[in-house]
Amino acid sequence: MRRLPRFLVYGLATVLSLALVGAVALAGLYLYLSPQLPSVEQLRDVRYQEPLRIYSGDGELMAEFGENMREPLRFDEIPDRVWQAFVAAEDERFFEHPGVDYQGLARAVLYLVQNREIGPGGSTITMQVARNFFLSREQTYMRKLNEILLAFKIERELDKEQILxxxxxxxxxxQRAYGIGAASQIYYGKPPEELELAETAMLAGLPKAPSLWNPVANPERALQRRAYVLRRMHESGVISAEEFADASTQPDTAHVRRVRPTVEAPYVAEMAREHVVDMVGAEAAYTGGYRVHTTIDSRYQEIANRSLRRNLLAYDRRHGYRGPEGTLDLDDLAGEDDWDDALRGVRTLGGLRPGIVIAIGPRAADDGLDPEAVEEADQDADAADDEDIVATVYMGGGDTVALDLEAMEWARPWVSQEAVGASPEHVSDVVSVGDVVRVEALGGGSFRLAQVPDVEGSIVSLAPRSGALLALSGGFDFRKSQFNRATQAVRQPGSAFKPFIYSAALEAGYTPASIINDAPVVFHDEALESTWRPENxxxxxxxxxxxxxxxxxxRNLVSxxxxxxxxxxxxxxxxxxxxxxxxxxxxxxxLALGSAGVTPWELTAGYAVFANGGYRVMPYFVSRVEDGDGNVIQAAQPSLACEQCGEAAHEAGVLEDASVDESSDVNGDVLLAPTYRPAERIISAENAYLTxxxxxxxxxxxxxxSAQRLGRSDLAGKTGSTNDLQDAWFAGYNGDVVTTAWIGFDQGRSMGRGETGARAALPIWTxxxxxxxxxxxxxxxxRPGGLVTVRIDPESGLVTDSSNPNAIFETFRSDQVPDRDPDAERNGAGGGSDDDDAPLF
Structure with missing residues (x-):
C-alpha cells in the first residue's frame, strides 16, 4: 500500500490534535460554566411582569399601573399564522435545530472574523429566550457562550411549543408592549386572533429593532420590514402568492392605543393602588399582575362624576368669570401647527377642553382657518349686529367652535367672592383674540364658555347594610389635584353633624316632641376662651x-x-x-354646631348607621385581590347589618353552606361565603327609626x-353649613344608598353670600x-316594635285628641309617651272616644 506523503500525515495529525484540544477545551468550558447556568426549571413556572389592574364591582377597567404592558397568552391561544410569522422572520430553522442554528452561527463567526466585532446573526428564538429570561444584553463573548449553552439546556427540557x-x-x-398579546392591542386595538395578515407581519418584524422598524415612529421603514416578513412567509410556504400580494398592498393602520379605563374613578383607583403597595410592596405591585376588584358600581360612579362636576361648574358660574388662562400673540404664530403646539401642554380637565380665540366677528357658514379670513373677521366685527358676532375658538387638530353672546352670558367679571360685575353686552366684553379659554360641550352640538373652577368638592356613596363603596369622587379632576377630599379632607360638618347630637339626646330620654327654648343665650365657656353668643x-x-x-x-340654639x-x-x-x-x-x-373635624368618608359611614337601623358597618372598597394566576389572595369580610344575619343573608343571596360558589352578592358587594360578619348594633332600632x-x-x-323634586318619600338627610360659609354639606339616604356631598375651597375661605348647604351641596346630592x-x-x-304614634299638641308637645284642630301625629317609644295636655282637658277637648286616643301603629 502506497504511503501518504509525510506533510499530509503531519497536517492531518495537526488538525486532529487541534480538534481534540478544541473538544477538550469546549468540554472543560462546559463543565466549568454548566453549574453556573440558571435552572431551566424556572421557565416552567415563569412570572411575567404584568401591570396592576383595578376593576369596578361589575368588571369594568378603572386603571392600570406599571411600565410594562403585557397580556400573557397560552400557546393554544396564539393563532398559527401569528407564530408562523415570527418563526419566518426570526428563525426559519426553529423546528430543525437543537437550540443553536449552526448555519446562522457560521455566518456570525464569519462576520466576527471579517469585522473583528460581534455582529448580527446566529441568534435563534431559543437563544433569545435564554437571553431575555436569564442574561443581560451586553455584547461579550462570555454572554454569547452562556446564551448558547442555555439554549441547549432549554431545548433538552422544553418542547418547541413551550419555547415559542x-x-x-x-x-x-x-411602545412599552411586551409580548404579542399586548402589542396587538396597543398597535391595532384588537386581540391576536383578530389580526389581519399584514398586521401580523408588521408585528413580527419588530423584535430585532423595535424602535428602528416601529410603525408609529418610522412608518416607511416599518413597511419595508413588513415586506421582508411577508416575503419570508411566502418563501417558507406559510402563505400563498395571492395572500402575499394582497397583504403587501395593504396600508398600515398602526397607532398607539393605550388601554383606556372604561370607568373614570381615579381617586378610588389610587386608593386601591396604595392598598396593594401596602400588601406586597411597590416593585411587586407594578409587575406581579395583581388584579383588584373594587365594590364600585360603574353606573353610580359615572353619575357621581357628572353630578359633582355639573354643580361645581354651576357654583363657579354664579361667581363670575376670572378671565382667560393665558393670552397668545397670534402674530407670532403661523397657523394651525403653531396653535396645536401651544395647546399641547394644556390638559383637558373635567371635560373642559382648552382652545384659542382666533377671531371675533360675524357668524359664517364656513369656519375656515385661512389667516387672511381670520384677519377680515376681526375687521368686520364692529360692522355686524351683536347677536351675529361670535368668537371662533380653535380646539386643536383643525377643529373650531363658535361661541356667541348667549354662550358666555354668565361670564360677568369676577370682583370678589361676594360680588360680580355687569352682564356682558358684547362678545368682546368677555374674550379677546389670542385668549386661551375653556369650552364646555353641552350636547346637541352646542357649546358654552367655561373655566376650571377654583372651588372643590367630593361625593361619597355607600351601601348602608354592608358599607360597600358604590361611588366616590375626591375632586373636580384627578389631573388637576390628586388630593382626595372624600377621604383626606378633614372639615367642619356644621349642621350636618346635628343628627348625631339629637340621636344622643334620644338615647338620653328626649323625644321628637321634647320642647326646648330657642332664645338668646350667652356662654362663658373656659374651653372656648371667650364669651360666646351663638345665633341661628x-x-x-x-x-x-x-x-x-x-x-x-x-336651629342652632336648640342644639x-x-x-x-x-x-x-x-x-x-x-x-x-x-x-x-x-x-x-x-x-x-x-360640638352642637358641627365644629368637629370629619372627612366626608367618616360622615357617610356615620349616616349609614341611621340608614341601616342602628348598626355600625365598616366602609370598604376592595372586594378581593387576585395574584397574576388569578388566585384570590385577599377577600373582603364585610360586616352585615341585620337582625338575624343567617336569615337575612340567605334572603340576600349569601348562604352559610360552605359548598356554595365562593363569591356572592349583597347590595353589590362581593362576599366569600361564609365569611360575612354580623355588624355591631350601636344604637337601638327605635333611635335609628326616630332619627x-x-x-x-x-x-x-x-x-x-328642594330634594322633594325627586318625588320620593323614602329620603332623609341634613344640610350643613359652617362659619363664614367655608363648607357646605348635604348627607342623606334611603334604605339602599347613603351619600354625602361636600363643597368648599381647599384654602378654607368663604364661598360667598348665600352659599349654604341647601344651595351649594344639596344639588350635588339630589x-x-x-x-x-x-x-x-x-x-x-x-318600623320596629315598641313604638307608638299618638296625637300631640304642637305647642306643648303633650298628648291631645282629634278635637284639637292643631293636633299633629308624633311617634314615641311606648314608655315615653308624654302626658295628656291639661289645657285640652279644661277646654273640653278631651271628649273624644277611647278610639280617638288610641295609639296608631
Whole structure:
C-alpha cells in the first residue's frame, strides 16, 4: 500500500490534535460554566411582569399601573399564522435545530472574523429566550457562550411549543408592549386572533429593532420590514402568492392605543393602588399582575362624576368669570401647527377642553382657518349686529367652535367672592383674540364658555347594610389635584353633624316632641376662651320649639341647649361608637354646631348607621385581590347589618353552606361565603327609626326641601353649613344608598353670600340620587316594635285628641309617651272616644 506523503500525515495529525484540544477545551468550558447556568426549571413556572389592574364591582377597567404592558397568552391561544410569522422572520430553522442554528452561527463567526466585532446573526428564538429570561444584553463573548449553552439546556427540557410561548409572551415589541398579546392591542386595538395578515407581519418584524422598524415612529421603514416578513412567509410556504400580494398592498393602520379605563374613578383607583403597595410592596405591585376588584358600581360612579362636576361648574358660574388662562400673540404664530403646539401642554380637565380665540366677528357658514379670513373677521366685527358676532375658538387638530353672546352670558367679571360685575353686552366684553379659554360641550352640538373652577368638592356613596363603596369622587379632576377630599379632607360638618347630637339626646330620654327654648343665650365657656353668643343662621329666635322642628329647621340654639343638658362628655362617648376620632371631637358646646373635624368618608359611614337601623358597618372598597394566576389572595369580610344575619343573608343571596360558589352578592358587594360578619348594633332600632323620621322632615318641611323634586318619600338627610360659609354639606339616604356631598375651597375661605348647604351641596346630592335611584322601589326603615304614634299638641308637645284642630301625629317609644295636655282637658277637648286616643301603629 502506497504511503501518504509525510506533510499530509503531519497536517492531518495537526488538525486532529487541534480538534481534540478544541473538544477538550469546549468540554472543560462546559463543565466549568454548566453549574453556573440558571435552572431551566424556572421557565416552567415563569412570572411575567404584568401591570396592576383595578376593576369596578361589575368588571369594568378603572386603571392600570406599571411600565410594562403585557397580556400573557397560552400557546393554544396564539393563532398559527401569528407564530408562523415570527418563526419566518426570526428563525426559519426553529423546528430543525437543537437550540443553536449552526448555519446562522457560521455566518456570525464569519462576520466576527471579517469585522473583528460581534455582529448580527446566529441568534435563534431559543437563544433569545435564554437571553431575555436569564442574561443581560451586553455584547461579550462570555454572554454569547452562556446564551448558547442555555439554549441547549432549554431545548433538552422544553418542547418547541413551550419555547415559542415563552418567546411570544416575553419579547419586547416597542411602545412599552411586551409580548404579542399586548402589542396587538396597543398597535391595532384588537386581540391576536383578530389580526389581519399584514398586521401580523408588521408585528413580527419588530423584535430585532423595535424602535428602528416601529410603525408609529418610522412608518416607511416599518413597511419595508413588513415586506421582508411577508416575503419570508411566502418563501417558507406559510402563505400563498395571492395572500402575499394582497397583504403587501395593504396600508398600515398602526397607532398607539393605550388601554383606556372604561370607568373614570381615579381617586378610588389610587386608593386601591396604595392598598396593594401596602400588601406586597411597590416593585411587586407594578409587575406581579395583581388584579383588584373594587365594590364600585360603574353606573353610580359615572353619575357621581357628572353630578359633582355639573354643580361645581354651576357654583363657579354664579361667581363670575376670572378671565382667560393665558393670552397668545397670534402674530407670532403661523397657523394651525403653531396653535396645536401651544395647546399641547394644556390638559383637558373635567371635560373642559382648552382652545384659542382666533377671531371675533360675524357668524359664517364656513369656519375656515385661512389667516387672511381670520384677519377680515376681526375687521368686520364692529360692522355686524351683536347677536351675529361670535368668537371662533380653535380646539386643536383643525377643529373650531363658535361661541356667541348667549354662550358666555354668565361670564360677568369676577370682583370678589361676594360680588360680580355687569352682564356682558358684547362678545368682546368677555374674550379677546389670542385668549386661551375653556369650552364646555353641552350636547346637541352646542357649546358654552367655561373655566376650571377654583372651588372643590367630593361625593361619597355607600351601601348602608354592608358599607360597600358604590361611588366616590375626591375632586373636580384627578389631573388637576390628586388630593382626595372624600377621604383626606378633614372639615367642619356644621349642621350636618346635628343628627348625631339629637340621636344622643334620644338615647338620653328626649323625644321628637321634647320642647326646648330657642332664645338668646350667652356662654362663658373656659374651653372656648371667650364669651360666646351663638345665633341661628337667620338671626332670629323662635321660642319654645319641638326637637323635630328644631332639626328640620336647623336651629342652632336648640342644639346647644340639648348638648348642654345631655353633657359633652356623655355625647362624645356616644359619638365614639360611630367611629368619629375622639381627638377631633371638641369637648365644648360648639360640638352642637358641627365644629368637629370629619372627612366626608367618616360622615357617610356615620349616616349609614341611621340608614341601616342602628348598626355600625365598616366602609370598604376592595372586594378581593387576585395574584397574576388569578388566585384570590385577599377577600373582603364585610360586616352585615341585620337582625338575624343567617336569615337575612340567605334572603340576600349569601348562604352559610360552605359548598356554595365562593363569591356572592349583597347590595353589590362581593362576599366569600361564609365569611360575612354580623355588624355591631350601636344604637337601638327605635333611635335609628326616630332619627330617620326627623331627617325625613328636613326634606319635607325643612332646609332640604328642594330634594322633594325627586318625588320620593323614602329620603332623609341634613344640610350643613359652617362659619363664614367655608363648607357646605348635604348627607342623606334611603334604605339602599347613603351619600354625602361636600363643597368648599381647599384654602378654607368663604364661598360667598348665600352659599349654604341647601344651595351649594344639596344639588350635588339630589342630582346623584335622582339618577342612582331610577327604577328602584322606595325603601324605608321597617318600623320596629315598641313604638307608638299618638296625637300631640304642637305647642306643648303633650298628648291631645282629634278635637284639637292643631293636633299633629308624633311617634314615641311606648314608655315615653308624654302626658295628656291639661289645657285640652279644661277646654273640653278631651271628649273624644277611647278610639280617638288610641295609639296608631
Amino acid at each position: 410561548e415563552l418567546y411570544l409572551n416575553k419579547i419586547y415589541l416597542g 343662621y337667620t338671626g332670629r329666635f323662635y321660642g319654645p320649639t319641638r326637637m323635630r322642628e328644631a332639626l328640620a329647621q336647623s 346647644i341647649r340639648v348638648l348642654r343638658d345631655v353633657g359633652t362628655g356623655t355625647t362624645r362617648d356616644f359619638l365614639d361608637q360611630f367611629g368619629f376620632p375622639r381627638d377631633r371631637m371638641p369637648d365644648d358646646l360648639s 330617620t323620621s326627623m331627617l325625613q322632615d328636613v326634606i319635607t318641611a325643612g332646609t332640604g326641601r 342630582d346623584f340620587m335622582e339618577m342612582a335611584l331610577i327604577g328602584a322601589p322606595e325603601h324605608t326603615l321597617r
